[in-house]
Amino acid sequence: MADLFDNAPSTGEPQRNAPRPLADRIRPAVLSDVVGQEKILGPDGPLGAMLAADSLSSLILWGPPGVGKTTIARLLAQESDRAFVQISAIFSGVPELRKVFEAAKLRFQQGRGTLLFVDEIHRFNKAQQDSFLPHMEDGTIVLVGATTENPSFELNAAVLSRAQVIVLERLSLADLERLAQRAERELGRALPLTGEARERLLEMADGDGRAALNLIEQVAAWKVQGKLDTQALAQRLMRRAAKYDKAGDEHYNLISALHKSVRGSDPDAALYWFGRMLEGGEDPRYLARRLLRMAVEDIGLADPQAQTQALHAWETYERLGSPEGELALAQSVIYLALAPKSNAGYAAYRGARALARQTGSLMPPAHILNAPTELMKDQGYGSGYQYDHDAEDAFSGQNYFPDGIKRPVLYAPVERGFERDLKKRVEWFAGLRQKRRGDERG
Structure with missing residues (x-):
């Protein structure tokens, strides 16, 4: 169920006849009443299993707003017979934490545990997060933190190592x-x-x-x-704005979805994620840059026009602005999604960089070095170089790698799009190279 009950007053008694919000009136009384999180609360789910074994450990509840983080924490305390203490990382600092820990120690000495629920736990800094560790380790508290942000990015490794991350799902x-x-x-x-x-x-x-x-x-x-x-x-009613944080997880999730939809040649899905990002307020220039990256990384020479098309769409947006210019970007999305795909150029580039790191500072072979001085000529610079335009088929077949390196194959074009033609050229030159070397040995 949703985080429906965050706003219950912590001090004072409500007036007997004061109106209660609907969310408060239908608050779940037991975990089985919680809606939408059966995977984690069922008998075979992580929380259901913990309660059945009476072995509740510290938890990080990760999920979007309104999916039940506060409600689940409160009911976990109830069903494990622990005191429930709630703080918010937005409003609490070191003095508040110290008071909470002192009260939990007294409670622990009296034989009762404390479930400390920390809302927005990712907003605590490293020192504040570290302050939980000794109290988690000696059993004074069971920490249940709630966050809408990816814990692996926002929480200390020490806290994560002592708590189980539970992912709560958006309600269907x-x-x-x-x-x-x-x-x-x-x-x-x-x-x-x-x-x-x-x-x-x-x-x-x-x-x-x-x-x-x-x-x-x-x-x-x-x-x-x-x-x-x-x-x-x-x-x-005004429609509620879709959840979208241009600097957070949702930003990276959606651009990943867009990129993979283009790579997967699905123009409809690609347009959907493109639209989702625009509706969320994403800068169209960021999308234009990412589309250009897709053209280079996932299409490459299978369709050389893809890069040109992406650049022209970006340029068109800069000239027209929003909203008209966004249509050019949408057309680029469609073109890229339907273009033949190849990462052969990308793979060749990465292979070349890796080989360069492995081989250090090996010199080029002497025959392709310039020899502007007599000393360099005496050292053999340029000796034996064959001018390709003078050779048959304008191809000498000479070696251009450093001496001692076995010739690698870095670029392996695919049988798609324009790279089908490039593959024929690569094979033709490979055959000529082999023939020239055979002629030299003969």
Whole structure:
């Protein structure tokens, strides 16, 4: 279920007749009531197995907003009979942490453990994260950290080595529908929406259970006759912006999806991820640069026009700007996705760099060195060089690698696109080279 209950007051008692938010009213009482995270909470899931064995360890709950991190942490404390303490890395510093640890020590001495839930744990610096370690190791606390960011990038290795990372999934439409039905039972009435409008409402939540319940509560308060259709719903509600962090995981996830869709020759999927990034506010110039990279890295000489097309699309965007220029980039996406693919040039380049590192500073063979002075001529520079234009087929077949290196094959063109022709040329020159050497030995 969603992170529905982050806002319960930590001090003071609410007024008896104060209205309670819908999310608070349908708060799960047990873990089996949590929606959408059956893979981790079921008997065979990691958390289900821990509770069954009475061996709850420290955890990092990683997932997007509104998928149940706070709720699960609270219920884990309840079912393992530990005190639940919640802090936020945004508002807490060293003094607050020290108080929490001192209280947990007293509790531990009295025979009761503490589950310390740290929201936005990735916002703590290294020293603050390190302060948890001794208390995790001696059993004073079970740490449950919540983060929307990739823990492998944001958390200390020492913390990660002492905690199990649990990945929570974005809620599906089916999960959100279960939440909606639970909300309707609590409200005692159905939402005033047609079936299509109801689905559109849940889509607006974008996998966030807390957002879904907030939208449901808003719609349920409307005084309307009959049922609203999708158009009427759109007039009353603004669509929620898709989650997209241009500097975070979502940025890298989506550009990876776009790149792999182009590489996989799927123009529809490539356009979808391209559109997702634009809708999220991505800079079109970044996309233009990445498209050019795809043309060089994944298409190369299989279609030499791909690089030109990507450059022209970038140039067109610079001249037209948004939104018209984005159409040129979209056309580039389609062209690149449908172009023949080859990474032979990329592989040859990487192979050449690796060979260069291995062979150090070996000199070129003497016959291809310039000899501008008499001393250099005396040293054999340029001796025996054959001018290719004077040779049969304008090809001498001489060796151009350093002496002592066995001739490698770095460029291996594929049987696709223009590289099919290049492959024939490579094979033709290889045959001529072998013939010339045979003639020299004969």
